[in-house]
Amino acid sequence: MFRLIFKKVLAILTVSILAVSIFTACGSSKEATQENSEKKQEPVKLTILTHYSQEQEEALKKQIDKWNKLHPDIQVVHKSVADFGQLLPTIMAQQTAGQQADILHVYALWAGQLATNNVLAEVPDEIVEDIKKNYLPTAIDTVTLNGKILGYPTEVETYGLFYNKKILQENGFNDPPQTWDELYNIAKKVTKKDSAGKILIEGFGLIKGWDSAVVHPYLSLVYSAGGSFVTDGKVDLTSQPAIQALEFEEKFIRDGITDISFDAFKGFPDEKVAMVINAGWWNSSLKTLMGENYKNVGVAPIPSPDGKHKGSVSYGFFYGVNSKSKHKEEAWQFLKWLNSEPQANGGTAEGNFLLSLSIIPARISDINALKKELEEPNNKPFIDALSYAVPELNVVPGQKIKTILQNHIEAVWTGSEKVKDALEAATKEINQELEKIQIK
Amino acid sequence: MSLTNRKNEILMAYLFLFPTILFYLIFWLIPIMFSFILSFTEWSGFDLSLIKWVGIENYKAILSRGSTFVNPVLINTLYFAFGTVILSFIASLIIAFMITRLPFEGFWRTLYFLPMVTTVVAIGNIWKFLYDPNYGLINGLLNKIGIQPINFLNDPKIALTSIVVVSAWASIGGAVLILSAGLKAIPEIYYEAATIDGANIFQNFWYITLPLLRPSMLFVLITGLITGLQSFTLIMVMTTSGLGGVGGGPANSTNVAALEMYNQAFVFGSWGKATAMSFILFVIVFLITLIQLYIFRKGGVEEY
Numbered sequence: 001m002f003r004l005i006f007k008k009v010l011a012i013l014t015v016s017i018l019a020v021s022i023f024t025a026c027g028s029s030k031e032a033t034q035e036n037s038e039k040k041q042e043p044v045k046l047t048i049l050t051h052y053s054q055e056q057e058e059a060l061k062k063q064i065d066k067w068n069k070l071h072p073d074i075q076v077v078h079k080s081v082a083d084f085g086q087l088l089p090t091i092m093a094q095q096t097a098g099q100q101a102d103i104l105h106v107y108a109l110w111a112g113q114l115a116t117n118n119v120l121a122e123v124p125d126e127i128v129e130d131i132k133k134n135y136l137p138t139a140i141d142t143v144t145l146n147g148k149i150l151g152y153p154t155e156v157e158t159y160g161l162f163y164n165k166k167i168l169q170e171n172g173f174n175d176p177p178q179t180w181d182e183l184y185n186i187a188k189k190v191t192k193k194d195s196a197g198k199i200l201i202e203g204f205g206l207i208k209g210w211d212s213a214v215v216h217p218y219l220s221l222v223y224s225a226g227g228s229f230v231t232d233g234k235v236d237l238t239s240q241p242a243i244q245a246l247e248f249e250e251k252f253i254r255d256g257i258t259d260i261s262f263d264a265f266k267g268f269p270d271e272k273v274a275m276v277i278n279a280g281w282w283n284s285s286l287k288t289l290m291g292e293n294y295k296n297v298g299v300a301p302i303p304s305p306d307g308k309h310k311g312s313v314s315y316g317f318f319y320g321v322n323s324k325s326k327h328k329e330e331a332w333q334f335l336k337w338l339n340s341e342p343q344a345n346g347g348t349a350e351g352n353f354l355l356s357l358s359i360i361p362a363r364i365s366d367i368n369a370l371k372k373e374l375e376e377p378n379n380k381p382f383i384d385a386l387s388y389a390v391p392e393l394n395v396v397p398g399q400k401i402k403t404i405l406q407n408h409i410e411a412v413w414t415g416s417e418k419v420k421d422a423l424e425a426a427t428k429e430i431n432q433e434l435e436k437i438q439i440k
Numbered sequence: 441m442s443l444t445n446r447k448n449e450i451l452m453a454y455l456f457l458f459p460t461i462l463f464y465l466i467f468w469l470i471p472i473m474f475s476f477i478l479s480f481t482e483w484s485g486f487d488l489s490l491i492k493w494v495g496i497e498n499y500k501a502i503l504s505r506g507s508t509f510v511n512p513v514l515i516n517t518l519y520f521a522f523g524t525v526i527l528s529f530i531a532s533l534i535i536a537f538m539i540t541r542l543p544f545e546g547f548w549r550t551l552y553f554l555p556m557v558t559t560v561v562a563i564g565n566i567w568k569f570l571y572d573p574n575y576g577l578i579n580g581l582l583n584k585i586g587i588q589p590i591n592f593l594n595d596p597k598i599a600l601t602s603i604v605v606v607s608a609w610a611s612i613g614g615a616v617l618i619l620s621a622g623l624k625a626i627p628e629i630y631y632e633a634a635t636i637d638g639a640n641i642f643q644n645f646w647y648i649t650l651p652l653l654r655p656s657m658l659f660v661l662i663t664g665l666i667t668g669l670q671s672f673t674l675i676m677v678m679t680t681s682g683l684g685g686v687g688g689g690p691a692n693s694t695n696v697a698a699l700e701m702y703n704q705a706f707v708f709g710s711w712g713k714a715t716a717m718s719f720i721l722f723v724i725v726f727l728i729t730l731i732q733l734y735i736f737r738k739g740g741v742e743e744y
Binding site for chain 1: 484486490572574583586594595597679680681683685686707
């Protein structure tokens with residue numbers, strides 16, 4: 001009898017301990033928060049969330065360390081998700097769980113999504129003034145939503161035509177193409193295949209499976225043909241330049257000059273692709289990947305049908321402060337220092353960080369102060385494009401619109417849709433998405 | 441047993457069950473209920489205070505004519521699940537039948553089970569490399585015998601089938617293990633009696649093996665179909681560039697329900713639609729399982 005009672009008591013105790021431990025585990029975080037708020041003497045701790053890789057993170061940390069030394073009362077801690085694809089889901093999860101970072105470095109395409117969900121705090125007037133006065137108009141447009149600036153622009157990218165000088169010269173071309181016809185003819189001439197029809201040198205590369213690499217070069221061609229993507233809040237891809245641009249891409253595939261299964265993103269640094277349209281940041285990757293052979297890389301403005309028009313998409317990133325941050329003032333203080341205070345060489349801390357990654361800064365004073373370092377022939381087309389590039393659409397369903405267009409372009413590339421049908425369908429689907437936000 | 445003792449027993453049982461009930465409540469029932477409520481709302485995933493009740497709008501939009509969830513997403517999902525199950529089932533049945541008759545049965549079972557202990561991410565990446573039209577082993581071999589490279593993952597017509605093959609290959613091991621255990625449970629005496637009566641190997645297989653293997657087959661088919669209908673990682677790994685954008689390409693040809701749910705929730709910020717899709721998928725999985733249970737309701741060694 002005693003043994004039975006003992007067993008029962010032991011069992012009840014075990015169960016109770018388990019239950020209590022679960023409850024205390026839940027409660028301990030609350031207590032910890034209370035404890036933290038009581039430690040008022042400790043410096044303010046700001047967290048900054050980015051998608052930078054380990055190598056890039058090291059470069060940014062150098063600038064953050066400078067701030068931390070100068071401001072012992074406001075300490076900044078950098079956190080990176082490293083995988084760009086996980087940045088938005090991480091922000092979402094952290095925001096809902098109340099574990100949000102104070103400062104967010106985000107893709108401007110998400111501006112609409114973040115702003116409508118009150119993720120971003122109001123930008124103080126003095127910072128708005130600083131941005132309006134000191135940044136390139138394209139950079140300002142990239143971070144503006146419904147006339148409101150959302151944060152400090154950081155990298156603003158434009159598109160150009162990367163070409164392999166060696167491949168072109170071996171085939172008798174000393175200059176890059178300026179017109180669509182020249183682009184086609186050069187690409188056709190330099191394309192080499194083996195006896196089985198396998199491409200050895202691809203004349204013109206199209207990169208599939210990556211939304212920006214599919215959509216942005218296409219829209220850049222549309223703009224270079226004098227077309228537009230959005231007019232008065234509506235998309236029309238049934239215009240002549242939009243059709244012409246996709247037919248132009250399709251022609252390369254149809255004529256065997258482009259093979260979309262050929263990975264042009266890998267093939268170009270391997271010197272197996274002669275020409276590819278891509279964004280300016282690629283320069284830094286190519287330098288690392290190609291080493292000595294980078295000398296063979298040239299960059300030209302995106303060709304247009306008549307050789308006179310210019311067209312490029314621009315997209316960017318920006319720093320915003322989290323609306324849920326308890327230290328908004330300190331966060332803006334840090335961002336102001338990072339983005340506007342000149343360092344020893346005249347460039348800002350952010351400008352120097354971007355330069356270390358071979359990325360062109362968006363602040364005019366940085367471009368002027370770091371002129372010498374930026375004065376590379378392969379940077380020029382991207383800097384020039386900042387004056388005419390059309391910013392990417394950053395409305396609420398921005399990512400969805402981009403994916404819709406990517407799917408239809410790829411459907412044409414793979415032969416499962418015809419150009420006109422694909423563009424009509426894309427126009428209809430995108431406008432449906434745009435109508436939804438107008439209704440709201 | 442007196443009434444008080446009986447009450448005490450019940451109370452003790454509930455006390456013992458309490459941690460488990462609590463666990464399921466927190467990590468299972470509450471999330472399911474929350475997801476179900478979410479499916480009638482519009483929520484972008486950032487701020488719970490911004491949830492908006494929209495009634496059955498999400499379900500209407502998802503099931504409307506021209507909805508990409510119905511075509512191609514649901515069609516792709518069914519093709520992927522049934523394709524994987526049929527391929528892996530036929531292959532594993534043949535393999536199980538063979539290895540139970542071979543010496544070193546344990547070795548063969550281990551060999552076929554190996555893909556099961558490999559992570560799906562690793563499998564996806566290895567096969568992505570094998571399928572590469574320019575650097576891949578398969579196309580390299582085809583090229584050597586003069587065959588043009590096949591765009592396994594770039595051609596919308598064959599991309600999903602190419603992933604089905606990988607998925608089937610990866611799931612053969614588990615099915616072989618279950619089916620070979622089922623085969624071993626069939627008494628040898630049945631085969632001996634049938635052979636004496638003049639039955640050949642195919643008749644043995646058709647009239648003895650298949651009916652007696654029904655419970656194992658049911659388990660393999662149901663779990664295989666459920667896994668197939670919910671498949672996510674393999675397709676995500678094999679169709680995402682890793683540089684940005686969503687998987688399921690080219691041109692949506694490999695987009696399946698779980699991937700679409702992920703994209704709707706985490707990329708497009710449409711949590712209401714994503715959760716509505718998950719409940720539609722639940723109903724489909726439930727109905728298919730019921731049909732399978734009905735078809736395979738009889739059979740097994742105990743029946744005979």
